[in-house]
Amino acid sequence: MENMKGNRIASICAYASLAISVVMMILWGCNVGGFTVVSLDSFVGVIVALLAIVVTFAIAWQIYNAVELKQKIEELNLIKNQNKEQQHSLEQIAYRFHHHIGHIMASGNPDKIESFRFLMFSLMNTMQLDNPINVDQLLKRMQRTVKGEQAEVYYEAEYYDSVMEYDQTIRNLANYVLIKSRYEKIFSEFLSKVKRYEE
Numbered sequence: 001m002e003n004m005k006g007n008r009i010a011s012i013c014a015y016a017s018l019a020i021s022v023v024m025m026i027l028w029g030c031n032v033g034g035f036t037v038v039s040l041d042s043f044v045g046v047i048v049a050l051l052a053i054v055v056t057f058a059i060a061w062q063i064y065n066a067v068e069l070k071q072k073i074e075e076l077n078l079i080k081n082q083n084k085e086q087q088h089s090l091e092q093i094a095y096r097f098h099h100h101i102g103h104i105m106a107s108g109n110p111d112k113i114e115s116f117r118f119l120m121f122s123l124m125n126t127m128q129l130d131n132p133i134n135v136d137q138l139l140k141r142m143q144r145t146v147k148g149e150q151a152e153v154y155y156e157a158e159y160y161d162s163v164m165e166y167d168q169t170i171r172n173l174a175n176y177v178l179i180k181s182r183y184e185k186i187f188s189e190f191l192s193k194v195k196r197y198e199e
Helices: 002-029 040-107 112-126 135-147 157-172 174-178 180-193
Strands: 153-156 194-197
Touching (some): 040 112, 112 135, 135 180, 174 180
Parallel strands (some): 153 194
8 A cells, every 4th residue: 555655656756757848848949938048157056956956855755755664663663562462472371271281180190200290390381470370389299299209210211301301491490599499309309219211
């Protein structure tokens, strides 16, 4: 729509220039007003006046384009910010969903180590929420799960590695400091009891 408007303006200017040129040639050819002697001063004056008009129009056109470009940039920045907010909102929904899934999976699992892995997954996701939920409950359940497990349990390498990845993610979060002391005690106990099973 904007391109069509710009093309229309350019076309009007081009046709107007052509019409003025044709009219001037006709007037000159018909000797309207008679030929007069043109002095150097009057010629230079006319050229300077014409150049001033052309420069004025050029500057005005550039100003118009600059204002229009600024508006477009502001619109793009607004869209960019809206996209960032929408993406953040979707990420928060995903974290909350995964947190609840992990919590449910841990509750329905009789295997303590598997339950611990799901609790770790749930904790990792809730800690990435703007306002984490169920953190205290998760830590208490993780502590009970580890305490109830016997020593020297071997866990499949794939799942053991998943737990270690969750641990690394949790430790790298900005709000990790809020759970650091409790979490590290629980996870240290987990590491002392659970070993990686390698075939």
